[in-house]
Amino acid sequence: MGFPYDQGTWEGVSGAIFMGFGSAMPGIFTVIAIAVSVALLAIGQKTEAAKYRDHK
């Protein structure tokens, strides 16, 4: 993603310092994080339901 400021130094840097600042990357990672959370819940429900079915 690269350093978000023009000069490759921390000298004079003031403001956001996270990776991807100023680009679309933070938003893309956020969307991926939401999708992963939802997917893990779906997988969790599937495996738990299987355990309930196995226990009759």
Place this chain on the structure above:
Amino acid sequence: MEEQLAELAAQVAAIESKGNLTNTMFAELYYYLTIPLMIIIHAGFLAYEMGASRAKNALSSGVKNILAFAFVIPAFYFFGWWVYWGFPTGFSFSEGPNGISGAEYANAIAWAWGPSAEFMGPNTEDQIDGVFWGAFALFAATTASIFSGAVIERIQTVGFVILAIILGGFSWTLGAAWGWHSDGWLVQSWGVHDFGAAGLVHAIAAFFALGVLINLGPRIGKFNPDGTANDIAGHNLPFTATGLMLIVVGFWGFLMGCLVVGGEAWSWSGNWNTIYGTPSNLSALSFNILMAVGGGIIGAWAFTRDPFWMMSGALAGLISTASGLDIYWPSLTFLIAISAGILLKPAATILENMGIDDAVGAVTVHGTMGVYGMLLLGIFASGYPALGEAAAFSGDEVPTISFIGQLVGIVVFVLIGFITGYVPSLILKMMGMLRVPEAVEIAGLDTVKVPAQAYPEGIAASPPASS
């Protein structure tokens, strides 16, 4: 002379700059420290719930509680923070009188994408948003923990997590936007005052739990065919009582987070304020929190002699006075807390007689006492300004606390909690995602789905060493 004056002015400016920096760093550290203190609340709820469960369900209750924390935090990051800043004026999403609310404002500071991302991550120019967000995220997680205890031993894990996300990410946040924000319509129009969140955290979480409990139903064996209730004892009362004490410890952090540090970026003035911009300070909290805890325990002890209810009484004392911990006279706090401790067990019995199986008394401790506390403040603090001068609607009269205003506030909080708990849990029930099958409940949830044992060697009594 002029040179000396200029030099003096430069020195004053330098001192002022250093003072501001010190103040900012103190404020940052202050809010940061509320976060680990509030995590102690979760350690307490974890012990409380596991101890209140039967041995066959101890670990699954723990898993559920831990997952609530884990999912609510990112949910609050993804959308909860936006709800708090976007909704204060209601569903219009318009800007409030102080200009720190509405969709446009929330879009500018609270989404983790686009231009507002700079306020949602590491930033050398922003030392307050992250710690302020963190404190609020822990309030959100606390609501989920309150709800979690009520539904132990029969709720499905993922169904529970979905409900916890709704509660922590939306329900309580909506209540906070309306009643715990200087632009909130309940504050501006009705003078609602709920300093320590008795209504907007405790009552909302408790009535959310009540809405879910109606759809979830009681544990097998809780009620007899004639409707009478059986006591289903947890497997470890000492663990439960210790957990309750940990919750009390954590509440010091929770209530710390309800104060705004004077002079920092979010504050209304150079002094300590509440979130409404009204005056208070840590000294006020020290007086009142300690008196509330003592009173609640004594009240519950007088009528139950039971350590579970005594420690629940400590929470009842805190919650019944939370709305006014900033301004109550300590002796009055003590009296209210005693009354809350006395009312606690009868209130729980009434709920049980209505066929509601609230396994840990969460609806009573947090809901009934939250309502009680909100209304009492309306009586005792009637006429007090609900907003500080700087936070008030400029040019208009400052709204004042009143019984009617507190009544309106608590009715709104109860409805937010109940509706947002009842409707989603009904949908989950129809989807078969709410309650575990009967055979699983009888066998024990740990046996069916937890790959570990709580007590692999049992709980054997060991003989004393020979002298």
